[in-house]
Amino acid sequence: MQEPWSNLAARGEYAAAIGSEALPAGMPSEFATSFLADAESQLLNFTGRYVEAHRAISPNLFESEISSESPERTWLDLNTIDELTAVDAFDYIRSAVSGRQIVIINESHQMGQHRAVMSELLPILREEGFTHFGMEALSEVAETAWQSNGAPIQELGFYFNDPLMTNVLVTADALNFDWFAYEVRGEQRLDCSERQCSRSDRIEHRETAQAQNIFDRVFATNPEARVVLYVGLRHLDEARGMSEDGLGNNWMAAVLAELTGLDPLTIDQVSGSGVGPDEVVQSARAIHHQLNIDVPSVLIDQSGHVVEPPQARWDADIVLFSPIEWEVALGERPGWMQSLSGRMPIAIDISSLDQRPIVVQAFRLPKTERALAVDQYAILDGEAVEQVDLILAPGQYAIEVQMPGESHTLLDFLEVTGD
Numbered sequence: 001m002q003e004p005w006s007n008l009a010a011r012g013e014y015a016a017a018i019g020s021e022a023l024p025a026g027m028p029s030e031f032a033t034s035f036l037a038d039a040e041s042q043l044l045n046f047t048g049r050y051v052e053a054h055r056a057i058s059p060n061l062f063e064s065e066i067s068s069e070s071p072e073r074t075w076l077d078l079n080t081i082d083e084l085t086a087v088d089a090f091d092y093i094r095s096a097v098s099g100r101q102i103v104i105i106n107e108s109h110q111m112g113q114h115r116a117v118m119s120e121l122l123p124i125l126r127e128e129g130f131t132h133f134g135m136e137a138l139s140e141v142a143e144t145a146w147q148s149n150g151a152p153i154q155e156l157g158f159y160f161n162d163p164l165m166t167n168v169l170v171t172a173d174a175l176n177f178d179w180f181a182y183e184v185r186g187e188q189r190l191d192c193s194e195r196q197c198s199r200s201d202r203i204e205h206r207e208t209a210q211a212q213n214i215f216d217r218v219f220a221t222n223p224e225a226r227v228v229l230y231v232g233l234r235h236l237d238e239a240r241g242m243s244e245d246g247l248g249n250n251w252m253a254a255v256l257a258e259l260t261g262l263d264p265l266t267i268d269q270v271s272g273s274g275v276g277p278d279e280v281v282q283s284a285r286a287i288h289h290q291l292n293i294d295v296p297s298v299l300i301d302q303s304g305h306v307v308e309p310p311q312a313r314w315d316a317d318i319v320l321f322s323p324i325e326w327e328v329a330l331g332e333r334p335g336w337m338q339s340l341s342g343r344m345p346i347a348i349d350i351s352s353l354d355q356r357p358i359v360v361q362a363f364r365l366p367k368t369e370r371a372l373a374v375d376q377y378a379i380l381d382g383e384a385v386e387q388v389d390l391i392l393a394p395g396q397y398a399i400e401v402q403m404p405g406e407s408h409t410l411l412d413f414l415e416v417t418g419d
Contacts (some may be wrong), residue, residue: 001017002020002022003019003020003038004018004020004022004023004024004035005017005022005036005042005043005238006024006039006157007024007391008034008138009042009043009046009158010022010154010158010160010161011154011168012154012161012370012372013049013402014043014046014161014359014376014378014402015113015357015358015359015378015402015403015404015407016402016404017039017183017407018043018047018357018378018380018404018406019357019365019381020039021036021294023035034151034373034379037210039054040056041056041057041110042109042110043378044056044110044250044378045110045111045112045162045377046161046162047061047359047376047377048112048333048335048375048376048377048378049335049377050111050113050290050333050334051298051325051326051328052111053110053111053112054110054111054113054273056276057108057110057111057275058273058274058276058281059197060274060278060285061274061281061284061285061324062199062326063285064184066209071276073287074279074282074283075271075279075280075282075283075284075309075310076283076286076287076307078282078286080286080311080317081286081290082291083290083301083302084186084287084291084300084301084307085296085297085298085299085300085301086126086291086293086297086298086299086321087299087300088295088296088297089117089118089296089297089298089320089321090121090124090296091184092298092306092318093121093267093298093320093379093400094124094127095267096164096265096317096318097128097130098128100226100262100263100265101224101225101226101227101260101262102226102227102229102256102257102263102264102265102299103125103130103227103228103229103260103264103265103266103267103318104228104229104231104235104253104265104267105121105228105229105230105231105263105264105266105267105295106230106231106232106233106234106266106267106316107118107230107231107232107233107238107269107270107272108232108233108270108271108273108275109232109233109387110275111270111273112164112165112337112359113164113322113334113336114160114239114269114270114273114339115162115164115165115167115168115169115300115335116164116336117232117320117322117339119167119168119171119295119340119341120296120340120341121166122168122172122175122177122228123171123175124173124227125178126175126176126357128131128324129226130177130226130227130228131177131178131215131225131226132173132179132180132225132226132227132228132231133178133179133180133181133216133227133228133230133367134179134180134181134182134214134217134218134227134228134229134230135168135169135181135182135229135230136210136229136230136231136232136235137157137158137159137160137165137183137230137232138157138169138179138180138181138182138183139155139156139157139158139181140181140185140186140360141155142155142156142157143179143181144160144182146173146321149368149369150321150368151156151364151368151371152166152169152170152245152371152372153368153369153370153371153372154370154372154374156169156372157181157369160189160344160372161372163372163373163374163375163376164337166372166415167300167340167374170181180217180218181212182210182214182229183213184205184206184210184213185213186398187222188209188213188377189210190202190205190206199332201254203250203251205251206280207235207250207251207252207254207255207305208255209254210235210252211252211255211256211259211261212255214227214229214252214256215256215259215260219259219260220225223260223299226406227310232251233270234251234283234314235251235253236251236252236253236264236266236267236314237251237252237253237254237266237314237315237316238253238254238264238266238314238315238316238317239251239314239315240253241252245357246272251314251346253266257272259312265317265318266312266315266316266317266318267316267317267318267319267320268307268308268309268316268318268319268320269319269320269322270410271284271309271310271313271319272284272287272319272320272322273320273322273324274288274324275323276313277313279310279340280309280313284321285311287299288320288321288323288324290374293321293322294323295323295349296319296320296321296322297317297320297321297322298318298319298320299306299321306318306319307319316348322336323335323336329387330383330385331377331379331385331387331388331389332345332389333345333377333389333391337391338391340390340391342393342394342418343391343392343393344391344392344393344418345389345391346389346390346391346392346414347387347388347389348360348388348389348390348399348410348411349386349387350379350386350387350388350401350410351386351387353401353410355381355403356379356381356382356383357378357379357380357381357402357403357404358378358379358402358403359376359377359378359379359401359402360376360377360378360379360390360399360400360401360410361373361375361376361400361401361402362374362375362376362397362398362399362414363395363397363398364389364395364396365395365397365398365413367398374392374393374397375390375391375392376390377389377411392416393416393418394416394417394418395415395416396413396414396415396416397411397413397414397415397416398411398412398413398414399411399414
């Protein structure tokens with residue numbers, strides 16, 4: 001009997017997860033469509049198909065027509081986009097963090113590109129004096145698991161199935177950040193066994209617990225610490241009170257600001273990617289087309305103010321716009337990935353493999369038990385390709401190939417020299 005994709009992916013069995021339409025036990029049928037749509041975007045992201053994953057979660061972004069006839073459906077005035085100036089995001093953020101103790105950066109959980117940007121930002125933030133790095137995605141046992149194995153392994157957390165998420169943590173560790181998990185622990189979960197808990201109750205409980213965990217881990221004993229937090233979506237929302245959708249706006253960033261008395265610098269990567277409601281999609285698509293964003297950027301208006309996300313969505317200080325790639329040839333990788341610091345595309349010959357789907361993976365040598373791949377790429381049903389590019393830093397690797405229910409070694413030793 002086929003297992004749900006999430007169970008298979010959690011074990012690193014990506015080829016078997018592709019195409020799974022099984023639902024978790026007890027899941028109501030009305031959630032099937034959203035569960036399977038999430039499966040498509042997550043698996044594409046986990047297996048290196050980053051452009052397709054972006055298209056899966058934001059299909060309207062990839063339409064050709066941009067309408068300015070309905071200004072209420074846009075976040076910015078599309079007729080004044082040419083008055084905005086795009087400046088290098090890394091340079092801007094380096095200046096903006098001066099005097100700040102907390103920086104919060106969000107991501108869409110289906111976009112590896114956001115994780116690549118986070119990896120590029122970490123050295124800058126370390127140079128600017130930041131010492132601690134908290135990741136929402138880390139599991140409760142992540143720190144112990146890392147210490148026991150000395151390498152990234154599956155126990156780190158579900159989203160580390162994307163090698164670019166693993167690279168964020170590897171980068172933070174190499175830079176000597178004091179990194180930590182702060183997600184709600186088992187004993188902190190809201191008990192709804194004897195009362196009806198609303199969605200707003202659950203959100204506020206989780207956000208409060210996350211903020212308290214960060215405070216207890218860092219600021220309770222080191223009030224002068226400088227902390228970087230990497231979160232999903234709305235956890236960076238600084239607003240208090242009720243949002244337009246009726247949910248309590250006591251999100252982690254707002255609660256942490258209250259606990260510490262500090263104003264965080266909040267950086268929204270999601271809106272600039274065109275992921276979200278229609279006004280975000282319309283505006284982001286127009287911005288990318290008209291301004292030709294080719295490096296991570298922030299936008300400055302004629303008054304010198306930086307573009308912020310739409311207030312109706314969430315309250316944050318900066319929107320970061322990363323380049324959007326509309327098409328990438330089969331077997332090749334996005335340009336932003338090929339430009340990752342210290343990495344290069346390495347062609348892997350798969351002409352002898354005709355089974356589909358397959359996932360081609362690179363593991364650092366020596367390979368540890370339950371190791372996470374450094375890079376991986378899926379070839380799906382019906383796709384004919386004789387080589388794929390894996391994006392690797394100098395080092396020694398084993399190249400493996402997953403097929404549904406099995407895997408084998410394609411190359412037991414590959415050395416990347418950087419020459």
